[in-house]
Amino acid sequence: MGELNIAFRKRIGFFEHEPITFANLEMVLSRTAQALPFENLSILSGKTKEISEKNLIRKIILHNEGGLCYELNGLLYLFLIENGFKAVLVRGVVYSEPDQDWSRTGQTHAAVLLFHQGEKYLLDTGFGGNLPLVPVPLTGEAVSSPNGTFRIKREKTPYGDYLLEMKIKHKHTYWKKGYTFDSKLEITNVSELNPMQETIVQHPDSAFNKKPLVTRLTEQGNITLTSTSLTEWIDGKENKQKISKETFGQSLKKYFNLEI
Known part of the structure; x- marks a missing residue:
């Protein structure tokens, strides 16, 4: 293997x-x-x-x-x-x-x-x-x-x-x-x-060279992090909260195990 x-x-x-x-x-x-x-x-x-x-x-x-x-x-x-x-x-x-x-x-x-x-x-x-x-x-x-x-x-x-x-x-x-x-x-x-x-x-029209976007699927739905919000879909229900520069890195680590 x-x-x-x-x-x-x-x-x-x-x-x-x-x-x-x-x-x-x-x-x-x-x-x-x-x-x-x-x-x-x-x-x-x-x-x-x-x-x-x-x-x-x-x-x-x-x-x-x-x-x-x-x-x-x-x-x-x-x-x-x-x-x-x-x-x-x-x-x-x-x-x-x-x-x-x-x-x-x-x-x-x-x-x-x-x-x-x-x-x-x-x-x-x-x-x-x-x-x-x-x-x-x-x-x-x-x-x-x-x-x-x-x-x-x-x-x-x-x-x-x-x-x-x-x-x-x-x-x-x-x-x-x-x-x-x-x-x-x-x-x-x-x-x-x-x-x-x-x-x-x-490319000037690229959606990925301007702002951060991090997302993955979960057992209940998915979770998405941008520079301004964290959105969780759990069994069809949306839970969205605001994100600051300070909490972006914390959310990145907590939900995606990623470092800035």
């Missing part, structure tokens, strides 16, 4: 010697979502590193940090490959609900495409609070998890050939667009994610 395999299992609290099968991927995804926060702190502190297997392991596993989609899904991809799965990374473009249009940053979302018994499935542990927590088939079939209901439509857009739609539990009553992705543009080396990181760091 390789270094990444053992370290990743320990980081998310998964059994060291249990085989990773398609049947228990739901447990892997759930534990990953609760253990690895979606966060942009390294960007704001100017401490981003080149995307590589070594740097992803150092940042997320050894230093107990989180990351953005290309980091979290990049690491998940490497873990799946090490456990014998056939998978690739794909590029996507997130849909902006306020703008009613695709993100101006372009193909800056990374997700995992898994091949199993002749079918394709989307896996994503880097979409903030919108994580499916289960493999989503590219057949159009809707699948559900404690976080909501998800489906993938075959739909041609300017940026891809498939569209992820979602109804997040306690939040959405109708299908919302998540992101479009191109299943044909496969990534097999995490170093190919570096242009994506560069765009997120530098």
Whole structure:
């Protein structure tokens, strides 16, 4: 068993010697979502590193940090490959609900495409609070998890050939667009994610190079920390409190085990 395999299992609290099968991927995804926060702190502190297997392991596993989609899904991809799965990374473009249009940053979302018994499935542990927590088939079939209901439509857009739609539990009553992705543009080396990181760091319309955002799922819902607020969703009920500069660091440590 390789270094990444053992370290990743320990980081998310998964059994060291249990085989990773398609049947228990739901447990892997759930534990990953609760253990690895979606966060942009390294960007704001100017401490981003080149995307590589070594740097992803150092940042997320050894230093107990989180990351953005290309980091979290990049690491998940490497873990799946090490456990014998056939998978690739794909590029996507997130849909902006306020703008009613695709993100101006372009193909800056990374997700995992898994091949199993002749079918394709989307896996994503880097979409903030919108994580499916289960493999989503590219057949159009809707699948559900404690976080909501998800489906993938075959739909041609300017940026891809498939569209992820979602109804997040306690939040959405109708299908919302998540992101479009191109299943044909496969990534097999995490170093190919570096242009994506560069765009997120530098683009004027990037949502992640201005203010801190830290979020992760919990057993009861999710928790999100910004520079001004801490919001907890517990069994569908929202609890929001103001955060100051002084209490930001305390909340970061208490709820995410992260240091400024």
